[in-house]
Amino acid sequence: AQSVAQPEDQVNVAEGNPLTVKCTYSVSGNPYLFWYVQYPNRGLQFLLKYITGDNLVKGSYGFEAEFNKSQTSFHLKKPSALVSDSALYFCAVRDRGSSNTGKLIFGQGTTLQVKP
């Protein structure tokens, strides 16, 4: 069964420090991987995706993520956190080999709290 796990409900980091939000996945075949951010009472905003190519993916707002096939992980990172980065972050995967309609499977979400 396809699944995505975000092991941390919440990540706390001081402004200016690096941040990591963890994500691991389990799918058949090679995955499409995504990170989205959600602010209160808003939809999801696309941050970045991995389809193929370089394992290090750079996205919006200074975020990046590293695809690690051997560890089946796709952790989200940022070198220097901002208070405005505080939000709910979702990792998602679509199984490239699936014959489904391309629906995304979401992780549980991780709340990022950046303190001044």
Add this chain to the structure above:
Amino acid sequence: GAVVSQHPSRVICKSGTSVKIECRSLDFQATTMFWYRQFPKQSLMLMATSNEGSKATYEQGVEKDKFLINHASLTLSTLTVTSAHPEDSSFYICSARGGQAGAIWSTYGYTFGSGTRLTVV
């Protein structure tokens, strides 16, 4: 970029009435629309997938007669919550996938609406 407009952003309705939520893709053709439900501080639960011009595919446990989905055009999909009850109160989000490989999809992935907060009283 790809934009999905979702309306209303917030709605309060009386128990027993029906509510319609609209999602429009503004600058691309949404061949597939996904409808999600989200409870406070929880992940998104996929309710159904709809392709333009065909019947929606509902996830297990989702009542198709209660959550009516129409995807009559490449730019508009609607979710109607029929005979709403307080337990239907939730945050509903649509997501669109459109274009062909190499175009919108591979540039933007899936585009989400801004969500609708439904409160049934």
